Amino acid sequence: MSKFLKAFLFASVIFAPFAASAVTVASWGGAYTESQQKAYADTYSDPSSIVFENYNGGLGEVRAQVESGSVTWDLVDVLPGDAITGCDEGLFEDISDEIAANAAPGPDGESMAEDMENNGLEYHSGWDCCVPQIFWTYVVFYDPDAFPGEKPDSMADFFDVEKFPGKRGIHTWATGIIEKAMVADGVEPNAVPTVLEKQTGALDRAFEKLDTIKDHVVFWSSGSKPLELVKSGEVVMAIAYNGRVGAANLAEGENFEYIWEGQVLDQEYLCLTTGAPNREAALDFMWHASTPEAQAEQAKYITYGPMRASGIPIIVNNEPWGPGGVDIMPHMPNTPERLAVSIVSDPQWWSDNGAEINERYAAWMGN
Amino acid sequence: MALPTYATPIQRTYYYAYLFFCAVVFFFLVAPLIAIVPISFSVSPFMVFTEGMLAWPPDPEAWSLRWYRNMIGDCSAEVVSSTVPCSTKWMKGTVNSFYIGIIATFIATVLGTMAALGLSRPHMPYKALIMSILISPMIVPLIITAAGMFFFYARINLVYTFTGVILAHVALATPFVVITVTATLVGFDMNMVKAAQSLGAKPMRTFFKVIMPLILPGIISGALFAFITSFDEVVIVMFMASIDQLTIPKQMWAGIRQEISPVILCMATCLVILSIVLLTTVELLRRRAERLRGIKAR
Amino acid sequence: MLLRSVDDSQINTVFPNTFEEYKKWDKEKDELPPEEVYRALFEELAYGDKIQVGRALTRMNYSKSGWKSLIKKTSRAIKKAVKKDELPDNYKDFLIEANEKWADPTYWYAMGQMVNNQTSIYYWNAIDRTFDQELNVVQQEEDRRVYVQTWLKTLKVSIYVTVFCLILGFPVAHLLANLPLRYSNLLMIFVLLPFWTSLLVRTTAWIVMLQQKGVINGVLVWLGILSDDGRIAMVYNETGTLIAMTQILLPFMILPLYSVMRVIPKSHMRAAQNLGAKPAMAFWRVYLPQTIPGMSAGGLLVFVLAIGYFITPELVGGKDGKLIGSWIAYHLKTTLNWGLTAALGAILLGFMLIFYWLYNKIVGIDNIKLG
Secondary structure, three states: OHHHHHHHHHHHHHHHHHOOOOEEEEEOOHHHHHHHHHHHHOOOOOHHHEEEEEOOOOOHHHHHHHHHOOOOOOEEEEOHHHHHHHHHHOOEOOOHHHHHHHOOOOOOOOOHHHHHHOOOOOOOHHHHOEEEEEEEEEEEEEOHHHOOOOOOOOHHHHOOOOOOOOOEEEEOOOOOHHHHHHHHOOOOHHHHHHHHHHOOOHHHHHHHHHHOOHHHEEEEOOOOHHHHHHHOOOOOEEEEEHHHHHHHHHHOOOOOEEEEEEEEEEEEEEEEEOOOOOHHHHHHHHHHHOOHHHHHHHOOOOOOEEOOOOHHHHHHHOOOOOOOOOOOHHHOOOOHHHHHOOEEOOHHHHHHHHHHHHHHHHHHHHO | OOOOOOOOHHHHHHHHHHHHHHHHHHHHHHHHHHHHHHHHOEOOOOOOOOHHHHOOOOOHHHEOOHHHHHHOOOOOOOOOOOOOOOOOHHHHHHHHHHHHHHHHHHHHHHHHHHHHHHHOOOOOOOHHHHHHHHHHHHHOOHHHHHHHHHHHHHHOOOOOOHHHHHHHHHHHHHHHHHHHHHHHHHOOOOHHHHHHHHOOOOHHHHHHHHHHHHHHHHHHHHHHHHHHHHHOOOHHHHHHOOHHHOOHHHHHHOOOOOOOOOHHHHHHHHHHHHHHHHHHHHHHHHHHHHHHHOOOOO | OHHHHOEOHHHHHHOHHHHHHHOOOOOOOOOOOOHHHHHHHHHHHHHOOHHHHHHHHHHHHHHOOOHHHHHHHHHHHHHHHHHOOOOOOOHHHHHHHHOHHHHOHHHHHHHHHHOOOEOOHHHHHHOOEEEOOOOOEEEOOHHHOOHHHHHHHHHHHHHHHHHHHHHHHHHHHHHHHHOOHHHHHHHHHHHHHHHHOOHHHHHHHHHHHHOOOOHHHHHHHHOOOOOHHHOOOOOOOHHHHHHHHHHHHHHHHHHHHHHHHHOOOOHHHHHHHHOOOOHHHHHHHHHHHHHHHHHHHHHHHHHHHHHOOOHHHHHHOHHHOOOHHHHHHHHHHHHOOHHHHHHHHHHHHHHHHHHHHHHHHHHOHHHOOOO
């Protein structure tokens, strides 16, 4: 017995160092990672050198890997708040010089950063360690059959349970919903981040607005839930990830309507872990995955929008871009008209205040 | 334990109420599993009974083997869904899960039984302390244990190896064995050990011939707990396993932020059928063995 | 890992001089700290290691939201000045000009909780307390008080689940233990089957069963017990959590009970009755005490597992689904507040040990089957 055990332990220790040879990319899994596989890895010069690993967000694992010195994830797909924190803490490597030198410029020679600024984004420290991926949004959607008469089309309607009776599906954390409440309270969508940052009492306003629908809410915590809630009639409207609604409409023959007003755009970044075992290969893949072409390509598989402004024309000029010869732009969050009524979530503000607001939100839910 | 013939009507009522209550509990235990079987054959990625499924006569359009084919890695066009990625990972996960689970169970059962035997001795020093340390992996929230273990295992180069995952699962599963075996040992009469030893049996022989047969129900339920702990464990696997050690839970939790994959229902259905077959076979074999030995079942 | 709950040394290696000077600040006399504090801070931000400062930032933000961007913006201004070789004459004015928040004493008060290598702040945070400027323990602002409420909810859910499991599990285990082996083994399949199915599957299955258009509501409406508009909300609330958790943890109660009941000789009950005890009496005085080891083991297993649960409650619990385990995972993974994570974990552990000890006292040492 003990002999067997020893041999077994010994063998696995010996074999352990051979594990990493391909670039490991940690991402969210599911359909999202599938779209990354197709858009980035399959179009890469050596597709087999890229392996996707799943994680469920947050920097816990990354910090554990970096602090203990056993890094296996070369690249991590993160939300902007985590990009900022990871970069500040040195969990992700500062590669701002390499990005300036190697990231693909836009068609008019603009740098990647300028290309992103053209899309309404502002520099934050995450840009030093990471390359952009896609925009996704928290969008409200509904089944048109649930509203035979007038149909809701604004955040004010979402928060108006007298005009549109029925339950609402919202998520169990604060990001996105705070901004929507501000819009429903009459703040111009584009101005919401500034108001939240500058105006004292803005948060109280948001929570007061949330109070008005408190008794008409079903909370969800996994992305497919809101669709099941709406489909089964348990709620009449829900907030969801727009990609999930897009997939239901495009591939599952559903006919859900979006309310683009007050959608909250959030971003995704691909960051290089400090001490990544395959640093050079990982960097090369980063340059590939951040080209406007690759980002536009991803829209073929999931309705998330390129973060580089120059990715959009590629899609628009080549419609039908979607699966099975359908136009994809009607399902994309970042067309100019839609951006005009949207909020681009401010990652710096959230990384400053997120913990506190989430506690407050939880207290609000629980009471 | 049928009712004796002399039972009073009140006793009868109690008895049938008791049987009814047990039946309800059994139903409560398995009802959700029965509910998922039809849904695993649905064509829709939503986990609800669709209208087509409830229609009579049955609507063939609403039913399919789509998710089963996805599970075994058949990614042909009619199977592929834009929301549920298709891959061979489920099969790989199944193999790994059984591999890790069986080895971890074996080690945990041996260690746990030994620990329980030692701890149930009346004169064992520092009993309470040892016990608290042993069961602490159960009490400290798993995610903290996982992060702590990660740092520890990283130092000895065991993260992202099968050995690391198995050892971590052993640490988690052992307390279950300890608790169930100690519970059984309470009703155990230590005089039997003395008797065996006074008759000349060596400690090993005493254990296998006297102690083990008597506490076997405890050991088996401990081993079951251990196996299930490992088989269904996701937090540690998320921290300590790379894609090479992909297990079923790890695959199930992939992409959970966006979608609970309908393939998990297929996996569950398959495991349910497998375990019915296994458990029934074991029971039939046991009866056969009993018949052959000429012992009548109790 | 648990050591991190009191450790505050990282930030003290980043701002040693600032904190040294800070301790000399007389809060009664001066509204803002003296010039030396500003100067030390300036220097430590100007020449400190960027990554170490970054890690300190994450820590500082726990004490007060806003530290992160405050320090980052200030750092940028400082670096610019140092680069141009323009060291200020008055550091206080320089910093306040760089960002007016440096004139806001609340930030300085919040710094007080970080200036020592060891801290108890995480433990206080874990029960909705914090420090005021004099480092006295005070209540957290009202709308941020979540932990006490969550602790109570977690405790309540765990106790309910344990009790339900005992009520449901005891008769079943009794039946299984007393039936002939050939029947009990077959019935055992019912207990073991749910065990074989992943937690996630069972959780999902309960949603399918309990939701408004789900199986149970559907059957009730079909039977005419409920009207179509009167469907009961059984999921995404506490009811759903309790039902799902009870079912998931029930085998953990049945199996230990079963293995104990199996070895109780049947003759005991008969003997008691022969001696004149009524069946109920015999059960109460003879049978029940002998099952206490099983009840303790099962109860402990269920309670311990329930108290750390967060996946099932989060999926089926809706607004009531955030138990203490969720917060631990959230702080470990998202806010990276590992001090608070460890403190919450340590409290949980301490709590269980007290529970164990009490139990020991009440049930008596001979009946504790754990040690």
